[in-house]
Amino acid sequence: MKQLLFFLLLSINSFSQQRPNIIYIMSDDHDADAISAYNKQFIKTPNIDRIAKEGMKFNKAFVGNSICSPARATLLTGQHSHKNGVKDNRTKFDSSKTTIAHLLHDAGYQTSIIGKWHLHSYPVGFDYWRVLPGMGQYFDTRMITMNGDTITEKGYSAEALTADAINWLENRDKNKPFAFFFHHKAPHRNFVPALKYLEEYHSKTFPEPATLYTDTTGRVSAWRMQTMNILLDMRLSGDLKIDPAYLKDIPELKPDAEDVATYNAIMKRMSPDQRQRFEEIYAERGKIIRDKKPKGNELMKYKYQWYMQDYLACIASIDESVGVLLNYLDKNNLSNNTAVIYTSDQGFYLGENGWFDKRFAYDVSMGTPLLIKWPGHIKAGSVSNQLVQNIDFAPTIVDIAGGKIPDWMQGISLKTLLTGTKKVLDRKYLYYHYYEYVRDHTVIPHLAVRGEHYKLIYFYTVNEWELYDLKSDPNEQKNLINNMAYAKTVFELKKELINLRNQYDDHEPAGELH
Numbered sequence: 001m002k003q004l005l006f007f008l009l010l011s012i013n014s015f016s017q018q019r020p021n022i023i024y025i026m027s028d029d030h031d032a033d034a035i036s037a038y039n040k041q042f043i044k045t046p047n048i049d050r051i052a053k054e055g056m057k058f059n060k061a062f063v064g065n066s067i068c069s070p071a072r073a074t075l076l077t078g079q080h081s082h083k084n085g086v087k088d089n090r091t092k093f094d095s096s097k098t099t100i101a102h103l104l105h106d107a108g109y110q111t112s113i114i115g116k117w118h119l120h121s122y123p124v125g126f127d128y129w130r131v132l133p134g135m136g137q138y139f140d141t142r143m144i145t146m147n148g149d150t151i152t153e154k155g156y157s158a159e160a161l162t163a164d165a166i167n168w169l170e171n172r173d174k175n176k177p178f179a180f181f182f183h184h185k186a187p188h189r190n191f192v193p194a195l196k197y198l199e200e201y202h203s204k205t206f207p208e209p210a211t212l213y214t215d216t217t218g219r220v221s222a223w224r225m226q227t228m229n230i231l232l233d234m235r236l237s238g239d240l241k242i243d244p245a246y247l248k249d250i251p252e253l254k255p256d257a258e259d260v261a262t263y264n265a266i267m268k269r270m271s272p273d274q275r276q277r278f279e280e281i282y283a284e285r286g287k288i289i290r291d292k293k294p295k296g297n298e299l300m301k302y303k304y305q306w307y308m309q310d311y312l313a314c315i316a317s318i319d320e321s322v323g324v325l326l327n328y329l330d331k332n333n334l335s336n337n338t339a340v341i342y343t344s345d346q347g348f349y350l351g352e353n354g355w356f357d358k359r360f361a362y363d364v365s366m367g368t369p370l371l372i373k374w375p376g377h378i379k380a381g382s383v384s385n386q387l388v389q390n391i392d393f394a395p396t397i398v399d400i401a402g403g404k405i406p407d408w409m410q411g412i413s414l415k416t417l418l419t420g421t422k423k424v425l426d427r428k429y430l431y432y433h434y435y436e437y438v439r440d441h442t443v444i445p446h447l448a449v450r451g452e453h454y455k456l457i458y459f460y461t462v463n464e465w466e467l468y469d470l471k472s473d474p475n476e477q478k479n480l481i482n483n484m485a486y487a488k489t490v491f492e493l494k495k496e497l498i499n500l501r502n503q504y505d506d507h508e509p510a511g512e513l514h
């Protein structure tokens, strides 16, 4: 009897030894085009690319509501926004809900989350957490610790968060498998890079997207009402591009008191040396504004480059951080038994349509990078073109951990896709619902259904529709809704949209879709 018990314990122990660790890394507003595994035109990200090289790259990964807080609530629950309750960036997540943290804990995992939380309640269910208040700061960021204290972590946020991550990994209970959620602040606006990367990127020039100078003529109301244009809407408070002293002659760039206060609040967190160098670089931009007085497209040309320089320099720190984590796994003999997921909370406009920001159901912002490595389970260098969505992340993680996926999760596990058992998912369409209509960027609410070939979008508060042929028009420039040749396609997609609303139990807006 004793012997049997011994063998039983031994086999339980060896089973737990084999269970994979999971590291989920999510940056904020990191567009796939700013990862060289997806696009080599803008930045080299060798460390993030390593995840693709050793694992699987998803070319068609999407979110269900393209802003920060909703994406985080979806990660925790595997549910679309209307089910998990977080439809916008202001809603508090109901911390009495069962989340992925509880499920992983029940599966015998040790769980932790470090970095951006942005759900207005404290994390619940994690064995360890340390999170940024709101979006935190790029320099000397504040962090909320588990006992509710707010502390300041010196230095650049990506580096401070990485040090926290390594510290947790070092001090974890090494007898248990772990699931670690690492959520970076970068590259969210205001884009304030580490000085070493600003030095490197501020002299680079990047290719302009074909639609950088597009105007809104002939577009639906949502295009005319959005305020996410780099030329018109990216002000000092939004991008810290220009020394306020140089702006008095350029009315459209004139900073208001709030802009200047934001600028000072950010700059004062740097050391005096750093601040001086930052201001020298910003002053070079200001000098161009003062000397050349660029306007219209010429000003857009400059603003686009400055935007890209700062945005990509922030991403350079993320790539460095991923390198530190992967090296830590290598050195500690953990790489072979750890699944590493890299993603963002959604995509981001890098000048397409003249825009920055996200929100729209168009592929740029509905899309998100997704790279997963899991040695021995995922074939190195594999690529999936299946339609996957962020509601799938929670069930996939629970599945990898050997837990039970609850039926209230709305996504599907990608495990069989990852391991190659399955090549095709049983799902032809993805559902999208954006809600937040606020002063920032003023994108009006909409529903969408995305298939392989077509996307139908419904801006329901103004009763306007769009249809795009994603094969012949991948940049979604030609709205086909009034083209009679597509009447049957529109009819079928409306039916799919209604089916998805029923399937996911979304009742807003009430009534029929016309």
Ligand code: CA
Pocket (backbone or CB within 6 Å): 028, 029, 067, 068, 188, 345, 346
């Ligand atoms: Ca975001």
